[in-house]
Amino acid sequence: MERMETSYEHLRTLVEEGKLLPLREELLEMNEIDVAEFLEQIEMPQRIVVFRLLPKELAADAFAYLDSEIQREIVQAISNRELFSLVDGMYVDDTVDFLEEVPANVVRRVMAVADPETRETINRFLQYPENSAGSIMTSEMMELHDRCTVAQAMSQIRTSGEDRETIYICYCISDSRRLVGTVELRDLIFHEPDELLRDIMDADRALICVNTHDDQEKVADIARHYDLLSVPVTDNEGRLVGIVTIDDIVDIIEDENTEDLERMALMQPSDDTYLKTGVLTMFKNRIVWLAILMISATFTGMIIEGFESALAAVAGLTAAIPMLMDTGGNSGNQASTLVIRGLALGEIRIRDYFRVVWKELRVSLLCGSALALLNFLRMLVLGNRNIPMILVVCGAMFCAVIFAKLVGSSLPILAKVVHLDPALMAGPMITTIVDAVTLLIYFFLARSFLFG
Amino acid sequence: MERMETSYEHLRTLVEEGKLLPLREELLEMNEIDVAEFLEQIEMPQRIVVFRLLPKELAADAFAYLDSEIQREIVQAISNRELFSLVDGMYVDDTVDFLEEVPANVVRRVMAVADPETRETINRFLQYPENSAGSIMTSEMMELHDRCTVAQAMSQIRTSGEDRETIYICYCISDSRRLVGTVELRDLIFHEPDELLRDIMDADRALICVNTHDDQEKVADIARHYDLLSVPVTDNEGRLVGIVTIDDIVDIIEDENTEDLERMALMQPSDDTYLKTGVLTMFKNRIVWLAILMISATFTGMIIEGFESALAAVAGLTAAIPMLMDTGGNSGNQASTLVIRGLALGEIRIRDYFRVVWKELRVSLLCGSALALLNFLRMLVLGNRNIPMILVVCGAMFCAVIFAKLVGSSLPILAKVVHLDPALMAGPMITTIVDAVTLLIYFFLARSFLFG
Numbered sequence: 001m002e003r004m005e006t007s008y009e010h011l012r013t014l015v016e017e018g019k020l021l022p023l024r025e026e027l028l029e030m031n032e033i034d035v036a037e038f039l040e041q042i043e044m045p046q047r048i049v050v051f052r053l054l055p056k057e058l059a060a061d062a063f064a065y066l067d068s069e070i071q072r073e074i075v076q077a078i079s080n081r082e083l084f085s086l087v088d089g090m091y092v093d094d095t096v097d098f099l100e101e102v103p104a105n106v107v108r109r110v111m112a113v114a115d116p117e118t119r120e121t122i123n124r125f126l127q128y129p130e131n132s133a134g135s136i137m138t139s140e141m142m143e144l145h146d147r148c149t150v151a152q153a154m155s156q157i158r159t160s161g162e163d164r165e166t167i168y169i170c171y172c173i174s175d176s177r178r179l180v181g182t183v184e185l186r187d188l189i190f191h192e193p194d195e196l197l198r199d200i201m202d203a204d205r206a207l208i209c210v211n212t213h214d215d216q217e218k219v220a221d222i223a224r225h226y227d228l229l230s231v232p233v234t235d236n237e238g239r240l241v242g243i244v245t246i247d248d249i250v251d252i253i254e255d256e257n258t259e260d261l262e263r264m265a266l267m268q269p270s271d272d273t274y275l276k277t278g279v280l281t282m283f284k285n286r287i288v289w290l291a292i293l294m295i296s297a298t299f300t301g302m303i304i305e306g307f308e309s310a311l312a313a314v315a316g317l318t319a320a321i322p323m324l325m326d327t328g329g330n331s332g333n334q335a336s337t338l339v340i341r342g343l344a345l346g347e348i349r350i351r352d353y354f355r356v357v358w359k360e361l362r363v364s365l366l367c368g369s370a371l372a373l374l375n376f377l378r379m380l381v382l383g384n385r386n387i388p389m390i391l392v393v394c395g396a397m398f399c400a401v402i403f404a405k406l407v408g409s410s411l412p413i414l415a416k417v418v419h420l421d422p423a424l425m426a427g428p429m430i431t432t433i434v435d436a437v438t439l440l441i442y443f444f445l446a447r448s449f450l451f452g
Numbered sequence: 453m454e455r456m457e458t459s460y461e462h463l464r465t466l467v468e469e470g471k472l473l474p475l476r477e478e479l480l481e482m483n484e485i486d487v488a489e490f491l492e493q494i495e496m497p498q499r500i501v502v503f504r505l506l507p508k509e510l511a512a513d514a515f516a517y518l519d520s521e522i523q524r525e526i527v528q529a530i531s532n533r534e535l536f537s538l539v540d541g542m543y544v545d546d547t548v549d550f551l552e553e554v555p556a557n558v559v560r561r562v563m564a565v566a567d568p569e570t571r572e573t574i575n576r577f578l579q580y581p582e583n584s585a586g587s588i589m590t591s592e593m594m595e596l597h598d599r600c601t602v603a604q605a606m607s608q609i610r611t612s613g614e615d616r617e618t619i620y621i622c623y624c625i626s627d628s629r630r631l632v633g634t635v636e637l638r639d640l641i642f643h644e645p646d647e648l649l650r651d652i653m654d655a656d657r658a659l660i661c662v663n664t665h666d667d668q669e670k671v672a673d674i675a676r677h678y679d680l681l682s683v684p685v686t687d688n689e690g691r692l693v694g695i696v697t698i699d700d701i702v703d704i705i706e707d708e709n710t711e712d713l714e715r716m717a718l719m720q721p722s723d724d725t726y727l728k729t730g731v732l733t734m735f736k737n738r739i740v741w742l743a744i745l746m747i748s749a750t751f752t753g754m755i756i757e758g759f760e761s762a763l764a765a766v767a768g769l770t771a772a773i774p775m776l777m778d779t780g781g782n783s784g785n786q787a788s789t790l791v792i793r794g795l796a797l798g799e800i801r802i803r804d805y806f807r808v809v810w811k812e813l814r815v816s817l818l819c820g821s822a823l824a825l826l827n828f829l830r831m832l833v834l835g836n837r838n839i840p841m842i843l844v845v846c847g848a849m850f851c852a853v854i855f856a857k858l859v860g861s862s863l864p865i866l867a868k869v870v871h872l873d874p875a876l877m878a879g880p881m882i883t884t885i886v887d888a889v890t891l892l893i894y895f896f897l898a899r900s901f902l903f904g
Binding site for chain 2: 287
């Protein structure tokens with residue numbers, strides 16, 4: 001955030017001048033996210049000096065927001081006692097996130113200093129598949145027995161709530177630890193102290209949960225659909241094992257959006273931000289589909305080769321090829337973008353297939369007619385007087401737009417039917433198919449009307 | 453959500469058989485979002501019958517989640533007394549959202565039944581520019597004086613908290629209503645009753661706010677950066693006038709992502725979901741850029757025309773054109789997608805320009821070499837023995853990939869510099885530029901080496 005830039009400037013000066021006491025004062029006033037950003041802006045060995053100035057809790061909170069590279073650096077520089085205090089102060093889900101990114105020797109050191117209970121939890125969490133609900137949840141939720149009274153619940157929250165990631169949504173469990181309902185802190189505040197949780201809890205909400213092995217995308221979908229602040233995670237027996245909170249859900253939503261975009265441009269999704277991804281990784285992420293699409297253009301080349309003598313015979317036929325290809329590609333790209341996004345947000349379902357195609361057919365008739373007419377005028381203005389030739393180009397354009405919109409809207413839905421990611425069926429993929437068909441139509445029309 | 457499908461089925465049967473009492477029982481057990489979804493699945497006049505079965509609060513909550521078309525239908529069918537109870541039960545931001553979408557006569561009826569204070573608030577909210585923080589905020593936040601004690605604050609929350617959209621973050625204001633800090637409900641619970649808010653509040657958080665006229669994108673950026681459950685909105689004098697809560701922020705994030713995607717495919721962003729947008733609107737959203745890009749392909753056509761006789765002289769030269777164009781377009785699309793996304797998430801800033809270009813240069817050297825080599829083999833395998841011609845195609849391919857990646861990564865950043873939306877500089881726009889340059893390089897190489 002821009003607003004902090006001048007503060008950081010000032011803090012850097014304090015670091016350079018070695019004024020650690022005033023620096024500490026100012027850091028204490030800041031929130032953990034800005035402290036983390038500041039730590040990322042300075043270099044070793046100052047970074048570790050500043051980090052050591054922070055009180056335990058702020059250090060742990062800020063640490064969770066640091067880039068994994070810097071986390072590793074700090075862990076390697078601090079003592080075992082400091083490391084213990086760090087792990088103790090962090091939420092389990094943040095510790096797990098951090099451990100997933102660092103080398104094995106760092107993991108071993110952290111595990112060695114953690115207390116046995118935390119160690120066991122961390123071990124269990126590390127075993128969940130990547131991007132599963134289990135791998136992103138935290139076990140620090142506020143659990144309450146459904147037999148408690150409101151007063152008992154409040155006193156339990158006062159005793160143990162401080163370590164919990166959220167106390168605003170509390171989870172009611174039965175004797176067998178099954179999730180049976182939720183109760184909001186606001187409900188506890190507005191109810192009489194002697195009421196039973198079982199009577200005031202929202203039992204219906206217990207059904208809105210995910211399994212540890214569900215994909216994180218499902219967590220985000222449920223949170224978005226039901227406007228939840230946290231989503232409970234249960235094991236196969238329906239026992240509550242963790243929650244995913246809204247701050248992590250917002251991150252998931254952005255990650256999923258980035259992944260969709262990367263897939264749409266036919267790249268392997270990258271785990272890191274742009275500037276942090278290495279050149280070789282980027283090359284690997286991009287080259288596979290570039291190569292596949294280049295090879296498949298062989299097909300388009302063959303179509304042209306089969307028609308090369310005819311192209312040579314009529315002036316201007318070849319010149320229209322890029323325009324036809326691009327217009328087809330752009331038309332298909334528009335349709336597929338909207339359908340892929342609609343599918344991702346759940347606004348379009350597989351059963352809407354015919355409604356989508358029917359809509360695209362009408363839109364493409366309008367777009368195709370308008371573009372064909374415009375092209376007719378364009379070619380006239382450019383001084384072309386070969387009317388049959390102009391009509392062939394316009395006809396091919398019209399057909400290309402309709403075909404592109406139908407393919408662009410159909411392929412993402414069909415991909416979903418066969419459990420492929422619809423995002424793969426975006427612009428580049430559509431273009432390759434539309435190119436070949438557009439050229440076939442073009443040459444067919446040319447052969448029929450210009451070489452009759 | 454799929455899990456509700458069978459319940460809805462069952463509820464529909466109850467509606468059809470006129471079993472209203474058991475139906476009401478079941479609706480009372482459901483949450484407002486599922487009730488809204490069920491109401492959308494049935495038709496008038498049953499819809500209004502079911503809506504009238506709902507108790508006031510559930511009716512208002514469910515109403516806020518309904519599609520605006522259906523909201524209008526319901527408002528037109530209910531009495532003024534029912535309408536009053538509906539408006540009274542809804543949060544102001546939901547009322548404003550609803551009023552922005554319905555015809556003027558419905559707005560007048562709602563305003564007529566609302567109490568004077570609500571009417572004034574609604575009027576003020578309706579005047580904020582579209583997509584501004586003011587237009588999406590709610591005025592129902594929990595405000596506390598910074599001179600209060602914890603005990604006073606808790607009793608105030610008990611008295612007036614039930615109407616507030618959130619009580620988990622409370623906003624501390626000074627005598628002049630200026631926002632001076634925030635205090636979380638959890639802090640109130642963990643502090644002694646006689647402590648002063650001024651001493652326990654987080655004063656730094658008061659700086660993290662937006663102005664009523666800021667764009668909603670800024671609200672989302674701040675919430676995401678600081679992991680906030682709600683973002684305070686202040687007027688030009690720094691007085692607290694509203695908050696935006698996380699559920700609305702999640703919606704903004706998804707809206708902004710959809711908008712970016714639509715711009716990237718060169719469409720006007722649509723306000724509605726795919727299935728609800730009319731054919732004519734879709735046509736209007738899509739045709740402008742399709743036409744502009746088609747016209748600009750004239751340029752590419754001219755390049756080919758100037759070279760038509762040479763193309764006719766060497767067999768296979770024309771056939772390579774689609775492959776070169778597509779590979780260039782795909783390469784540029786990959787780079788621009790990553791840079792646009794990086795800019796949107798704030799991971800790439802304008803000052804990173806040279807780092808980005810340097811990275812793309814290296815990636816494109818790798819991609820270009822690999823693709824040129826692959827193409828060399830491909831053409832040999834296909835039986836082409838004209839080695840100079842093959843080398844010209846490979847050379848053009850290599851240059852096209854490098855040029856495309858540099859343009860694809862530069863244009864979004866340059867767009868940002870001149871305050872254009874970087875999302876406009878995506879695949880289709882890049883392709884049009886890359887096409888022309890690729891062909892120029894191709895023909896230049898061909899002229900130099902094949903017609904020496």
